[in-house]
Amino acid sequence: xxxxxxxxxxxxxxxxxxxxxxxxxxxxxxxxxxxxxxxxxxxxxxxxxxxxxxxxxxxxxxxxxxxxxxxxxxxxxxxxxxxxxxxxxxxxxxxxxxxxxxxxxxxxxxxxxxxxxxxxxxxxxxxxxxxxxxxxxxxxxxxxxxxxxxxxxxxxxxxxxxxxxxxxxxxxxxxxxxxxxxxxxxxxxxxxxxxxxxxxxxxxxxxxxxxxxxxxxxxxxxxxxxxxxxxxxxxxxxxxxxxxxxxxxxxxxxxxxxxxxxxxxxxxxxxxxxxxxxxxxxxxxxxxxxxxxxxxxxxxxxxxxxxxxxxxxxxxxxxxxxxxxxxxxxxxxxxxxxxxxxxxxxxxxxxxxxxxxxxxxxxxxxxxxxxxxxxxxxxxxxxxxxxxxxxxxxxxxxxxxxxxxxxxxxxxxxxxxxxxxxxxxxx
Amino acid sequence: xxxxxxxxxxxxxxxxxxxxxxxxxxxxxxxxxxxxxxxxxxxxxxxxxxxxxxxxxxxxxxxxxxxxxxxxxxxxxxxxxxxxxxxxxxxxxxxxxxxxxxxxxxxxxxxxxxxxxxxxxxxxxxxxxxxxxxxxxxxxxxxxxxxxxxxxxxxxxxxxxxxxxxxxxxxxxxxxxxxxxxxxxxxxxxxxxxxxxxxxxxxxxxxxxxxxxxxxxxxxxxxxxxxxxxxxxxxxxxxxxxxxxxxxxxxxxxxxxxxxxxxxxxxxxxxxxxxxxxxxxxxxxxxxxxxxxxxxxxxxxxxxxxxxxxxxxxxxxxxxxxxxxxxxxxxxxxxxxxxxxxxxxxxxxxxxxxxxxxxxxxxxxxxxxxxxxxxxxxxxxxxxxxxxxxxxxxxxxxxxxxxxxxxxxxxxxxxxxxxxxxxxxxx
Numbered sequence: 001x002x003x004x005x006x007x008x009x010x011x012x013x014x015x016x017x018x019x020x021x022x023x024x025x026x027x028x029x030x031x032x033x034x035x036x037x038x039x040x041x042x043x044x045x046x047x048x049x050x051x052x053x054x055x056x057x058x059x060x061x062x063x064x065x066x067x068x069x070x071x072x073x074x075x076x077x078x079x080x081x082x083x084x085x086x087x088x089x090x091x092x093x094x095x096x097x098x099x100x101x102x103x104x105x106x107x108x109x110x111x112x113x114x115x116x117x118x119x120x121x122x123x124x125x126x127x128x129x130x131x132x133x134x135x136x137x138x139x140x141x142x143x144x145x146x147x148x149x150x151x152x153x154x155x156x157x158x159x160x161x162x163x164x165x166x167x168x169x170x171x172x173x174x175x176x177x178x179x180x181x182x183x184x185x186x187x188x189x190x191x192x193x194x195x196x197x198x199x200x201x202x203x204x205x206x207x208x209x210x211x212x213x214x215x216x217x218x219x220x221x222x223x224x225x226x227x228x229x230x231x232x233x234x235x236x237x238x239x240x241x242x243x244x245x246x247x248x249x250x251x252x253x254x255x256x257x258x259x260x261x262x263x264x265x266x267x268x269x270x271x272x273x274x275x276x277x278x279x280x281x282x283x284x285x286x287x288x289x290x291x292x293x294x295x296x297x298x299x300x301x302x303x304x305x306x307x308x309x310x311x312x313x314x315x316x317x318x319x320x321x322x323x324x325x326x327x328x329x330x331x332x333x334x335x336x337x338x339x340x341x342x343x344x345x346x347x348x349x350x351x352x353x354x355x356x357x358x359x360x361x362x363x364x365x366x367x368x369x370x371x372x373x374x375x376x377x378x379x380x381x382x383x384x385x386x387x388x389x390x391x392x393x394x395x396x397x398x399x400x401x402x403x404x405x406x407x408x409x410x411x412x413x414x415x416x417x418x419x420x421x422x423x424x425x426x427x
Numbered sequence: 428x429x430x431x432x433x434x435x436x437x438x439x440x441x442x443x444x445x446x447x448x449x450x451x452x453x454x455x456x457x458x459x460x461x462x463x464x465x466x467x468x469x470x471x472x473x474x475x476x477x478x479x480x481x482x483x484x485x486x487x488x489x490x491x492x493x494x495x496x497x498x499x500x501x502x503x504x505x506x507x508x509x510x511x512x513x514x515x516x517x518x519x520x521x522x523x524x525x526x527x528x529x530x531x532x533x534x535x536x537x538x539x540x541x542x543x544x545x546x547x548x549x550x551x552x553x554x555x556x557x558x559x560x561x562x563x564x565x566x567x568x569x570x571x572x573x574x575x576x577x578x579x580x581x582x583x584x585x586x587x588x589x590x591x592x593x594x595x596x597x598x599x600x601x602x603x604x605x606x607x608x609x610x611x612x613x614x615x616x617x618x619x620x621x622x623x624x625x626x627x628x629x630x631x632x633x634x635x636x637x638x639x640x641x642x643x644x645x646x647x648x649x650x651x652x653x654x655x656x657x658x659x660x661x662x663x664x665x666x667x668x669x670x671x672x673x674x675x676x677x678x679x680x681x682x683x684x685x686x687x688x689x690x691x692x693x694x695x696x697x698x699x700x701x702x703x704x705x706x707x708x709x710x711x712x713x714x715x716x717x718x719x720x721x722x723x724x725x726x727x728x729x730x731x732x733x734x735x736x737x738x739x740x741x742x743x744x745x746x747x748x749x750x751x752x753x754x755x756x757x758x759x760x761x762x763x764x765x766x767x768x769x770x771x772x773x774x775x776x777x778x779x780x781x782x783x784x785x786x787x788x789x790x791x792x793x794x795x796x797x798x799x800x801x802x803x804x805x806x807x808x809x810x811x812x813x814x815x816x817x818x819x820x821x822x823x824x825x826x827x828x829x830x831x832x833x834x835x836x837x838x839x840x841x842x843x844x845x846x847x848x849x850x851x852x853x854x
Binding site for chain 1: 457507509523526527528529530532533534536552617618619620622624626651652654721725726727728729730732741754758765766820838
């Protein structure tokens with residue numbers, strides 16, 4: 001029973017539904033793992049074991065609530081919770097108690113999830129790190145901004161956790177920590193109760209240790225039961241391989257992992273070819289940076305105007321970069337963004353899924369930075385759903401993998417293909 | 428000096444900038460008007476005269492802060508304020524004190540606005556009315572959901588106020604109260620600190636008594652100085668006249684007002700023709716309703732799960748309608764929405780601006796409902812910027828006017844054309 005914390009969410013849910021295990025048992029196993037490891041990993045801002053136990057007991061005493069019945073869940077501290085303070089990764093909100101749960105937190109509770117605590121986010125989800133360590137190598141970053149959620153799931157403290165992505169804040173920490181991360185299509189998951197940073201980019205998603213588990217969570221977030229059925233049999237997909245215009249930034253680990261994925265999947269795919277990028281695709285990283293800078297500078301107006309001295313130098317630099325972009329140029333950027341989103345379907349003319357790098361390499365050493373979201377920016381800008389699949393190790397023994405990108409709105413199909421691919425990549 | 432409350436924002440700003448009047452003088456005139464009328468109109472949820480006077484004194488003692496320097500502003504109580512409780516139009520949040528200003532509130536403060544108080548919103552910005560009366564006929568609705576902001580500006584309690592629109596919550600109350608309302612392009616104005624109801628539709632905008640004044644406020648909201656220059660000389664526009672597929676719902680007042688606008692503007696326009704609607708345009712009202720219902724049902728998950736009994740029957744009906752739409756159908760709706768937004772530019776192939784009805788007629792009698800947003804739903808769905816222009820009276824002597832709709836992102840051009848048109852319509 002002591003290894004219940006290592007169960008995948010899907011298996012745990014099945015056993016809970018059959019009443020073979022209790023939500024209290026599962027939670028206690030997770031809490032024990034947290035007690036054992038949290039001093040080293042520091043994934044949490046706050047844990048409320050008593051409240052979680054009360055939730056678990058209530059679930060054990062009642063009917064099966066939904067697809068997440070009894071599953072312990074971590075909530076990134078950028079999402080409001082009615083019964084736990086929410087600090088958005090900055091001392092400015094250290095004592096902040098929201099009045100209501102974020103919509104996604106309420107949806108997860110409705111489906112039966114047990115909220116264990118709030119997980120570390122970087123400062124206002126930008127680049128200034130929190131205290132979290134990579135559980136696989138404590139002197140390396142777990143990535144960010146959803147640092148604590150990724151670390152907690154990777155370290156078997158929790159089976160599931162919520163994250164958010166504006167540049168690469170789900171896919172990158174999933175990659176660095178060696179778990180599955182899922183960023184849904186832009187606009188599918190309600191954002192009420194998320195500390196909004198960039199209206200055009202912010203997307204809520206989640207982490208788990210398998211594609212099926214992220215799909216279980218994703219189905220609740222998107223209110224679409226098709227997502228959770230990703231393990232139904234899938235026709236072999238047509239794959240478009242995308243080294244991206246930034247391939248030169250990929251280190252040997254990333255390049256080899258990409259080649260390994262191709263060697264395994266191409267022979268089993270219905271079709272396999274290098275993706276033809278649309279002209280101008282190389283401008284998307286710059287466009288994503290500019291849209292994010294303008295919007296974060298305006299969204300964080302209360303903080304920059306009243307508490308500028310309490311913001312990190314990294315965040316102040318971003319805000320100043322955003323304030324330097326005038327409204328006419330930003331309007332042009334938004335028009336370009338809309339044009340790109342309207343054309344993005346063409347990327348899938350000859351493929352069902354794109355495979356691309358997730359990160360430039362393994363999790364970098366040191367805790368003073370969270371790594372580079374380079375390989376996520378374009379897909380986030382396009383609003384496309386993305387899944388990170390871990391399946392290999394780099395030169396330092398840390399995880400590497402690839403990112404699968406799907407067609408806008410086809411989250412269920414992307415997850416089904418990701419499940420197909422992951423089964424083959426894990427061998 | 429006692430009529431300072433009737434000054435347009437633009438004129439007041441000019442006098443303030445020349446130090447001919449003080450922010451305190453202007454505020455006192457507004458507060459006197461409020462004291463005189465608020466018992467009848469009930470535009471406000473809360474007024475903090477002392478805090479507003481302190482802000483005004485500080486502005487008078489310092490340099491000119493920005494384009495809204497010293498201008499009293501009302502804030503719809505759907506937008507967070509750090510120094511005033513924010514109840515979102517429901518007793519559920521009666522004691523709710525947000526930790527921070529909404530981004531737009533902070534931006535207006537930065538530009539020098541004086542926050543006078545919070546204005547009435549319908550319950551969570553849907554159809555269950557607040558206590559506000561139409562200041563032009565107290566037994567008629569002011570419209571909604573931005574009821575208090577429209578009423579306060581129409582009644583010369585304030586020169587400027589903030590509103591939000593998800594279906595028709597800016598344009599409709601502007602029309603019913605006989606003022607100018609401006610809904611910017613979707614995605615231009617940061618929404619952090621807005622109680623989010625529908626991520627795909629929610630848009631923040633504002634009210635004033637002239638196009639120039641709404642443009643002054645709009646320029647701050649969108650961070651685009653071009654908006655405020657709407658009174659620079661404008662070439663005569665090409666006008667597309669759009670009776671919409673729902674013309675049969677327009678009463679005699681609306682039909683006559685539309686014809687009057689055409690009679691005045693067509694001879695002075697560079698071109699004037701009936702707008703050719705895209706095939707399927709008649710489906711947009713149903714699509715807007717479905718997207719809004721799905722998203723509001725999910726966004727309001729904390730409220731529907733914990734406090735369903737405290738929601739009005741109207742809101743519960745909307746939530747249930749939204750919950751009955753499954754995720755696959757909603758994904759299809761979002762794909763349709765994206766397709767429409769991508770094609771909407773084609774509406775402007777032969778015109779620079781669309782003129783359309785704003786409402787089905789004058790403000791209806793009674794306070795138990797806020798009127799029909801029918802003529803706003805399609806434009807909100809398309810994300811296009813809209814301005815209401817008041818210029819006539821209906822059978823009961825209440826205001827009627829028309830709505831101008833611009834190309835996505837061309838808010839500055841729409842406002843310039845609206846200024847041109849309003850000068851001619853007001854005669």
